[in-house]
Amino acid sequence: MRELLRKPIWPLVALLLLNLAVTPSFFAVRVQDGRLYGSLVDILHNGAPLALTALGMTLVIATRGIDLSVGAVVAIAGAVACSWIAASPDPASSGAALTGIVLALGLAVVLGAWNGFLVARLGIQPIIATLVLMTAGRGLAQLVTDGQIVTVNNDTFSGISGSALFTVPVTVVVAAAVYALVALVTRRTALGTLVEAVGINPEASRLAGVRSRSIVWTVYVFSALCAAVAGLMISANVHAADANNAGLWLELDAILAVVIGGTSLAGGRYSIAGTLLGALTIQALTTTIYSVGIPPEVSLVFKAVVVILVFLAQAPKVRALLARRRRGGSGPPPAAPTTPAAPAPAAETTGSGR
């Protein structure tokens, strides 16, 4: 039981089982028009933007940073791509779509480099450095779209979200590819270790010869790129750019996904698989709220309660308390003279009291 609690997979399993109990056909997957359909596919498809954003966030948090600006970057990417396509001479051509996409990704690199500049070069705390772009970014996105919702009818652009590769939605393919690439690069080369080294002690790793500034710079650019791809997916999904609401609070969900996945906000330790699980958990939670028929007015409370439960179950202090009580309850405590004398009897009385 304790082993299971330590893995971040149990909230996801619990949510999926809850769905299965309510809708027996929940796990059913069918092929229609050359694309997979089903609730599980929906979770993967709708969760792809969050999973990508959370992946970028994971590396940033691993360097002891945080990127609050991803939601704003999502809005900017969608706004730039859609405005470019809408303003081009032939809004339906694939050329306009590709230019718009390249433009959005290029701008994301600039925005990420800007965050990296503030953090790595000027040495500003990441939480404030990215707060600047979080605050101003959504304003910039509204400036680009002139405060309007820009709709586009472009098959190439919509294809980012709507098309399928070997029956698998492109969004899922892209997210899986990026995850595989990052896992390969960080776990098969020294880069992952260097990122952790920077997170544990930037100064010491710099003295040890790690180019910590370039690494910090890189992770912020990567985070912004991930967010931009997520932004393109989100706006392609609705064929429009909504500078006001696209990616709103996405940074909070991304950070939540990272932390649920077992990455420490203190930096220096990260888990890519954990982040994927965390993102899927959050998406499954959203899907559950709809499929189980939880009324919309209590959905946010439900989400908050699940988040609180997950964190309480993962908190080291709570685990220590639970472990101590279990030891006290199951017969005589093991001979452990190394533990301080005072807390042990206290634990025993609480154990026998239950």
Place this chain on the structure above:
Amino acid sequence: MTALAERARVAARVPTRFLPVVVTFALFVLMFAGGSLRYDSFASGQVLLNLLIDNSFLVVLAVGMTFVILTGGIDLSVGSVVALSTMVAASLLRAGWPAVPVMLLVLAGGAVFGLAMGAVIHYLEIQPFIVTLAGMFLARGLCYVIDLQSISISDPVFRTIAQTAIPLGDDLFLSPSAVVALVVVAIAVYVLHMTRFGRTVYAVGGNQQSAMLMGLRVGQAKVGVYVISGTCSALAGLLFTFYMLSGYSLHAVGMELDAIAAVVIGGTLLTGGSGFVLGSVLGVLVLGTIQTILSFEGTLSSWWSRIVIGLLLLVFVVLQRVLARRSAAAST
């Protein structure tokens, strides 16, 4: 010789501590002067007082946020608690409760909410960012549970408070909410600088380990600031209720960002241990002046305020960084 050098160093150090606040004040004066030059009716005492009247809830929020940030924490739940307070107040008034118990209940609710978050942060050692994020979801969610629609308020006491104008000499007036905000600021300054609790707050933000080894009540301070922030949020919620005369789940969305921005522009370090409540008040006034200028200009779109606030944040964090480097260089 050494005494002279010592004196010079002290003279150089004291302004450094106050410099961010002085810069914020200068910025406020400059912006206000700029507005006065550009628009005819801008340079009046009432425009100045309106800054306080229209932002009284933000002043109270920023004061609570300053306490939390001084200990090195953060409170993301304040905007949602404001919305929850407006909802609780409006729904209880609709159910026929008298005004005074409603106000007391809302304030107590805010304090309990803060207490719960502070206890989880301190005793279970979960990061403030995550705990208050969950608190933000929970408070906003509870709003929806109470009602999805906006609830308007017809209670005579609330309406009277909302419409009262306290005259100040010729043609000038202040609202009761603004007076409440000023009182809160005065109390906060007293608590932070004249009491043991205030000293502990600064000490915990400076170095928690050292504060603990000195025998200071670290736990009390760390939980206490969240209680203060929760109570301030509830009070700000009441002031916001007077301002809007309604309760609504979508009130005060993103207001936590405005509060944090005001605190940062006011010169408080997000790492904790350094900053002043008055700085945060000036930060709120700067944000208010931006809004006022935008409304006087008329043709500028609302998103410019977000961009300008972002730019100001940038200027201030870079400035703080430069100051921190200089004082670090001076002390070695």
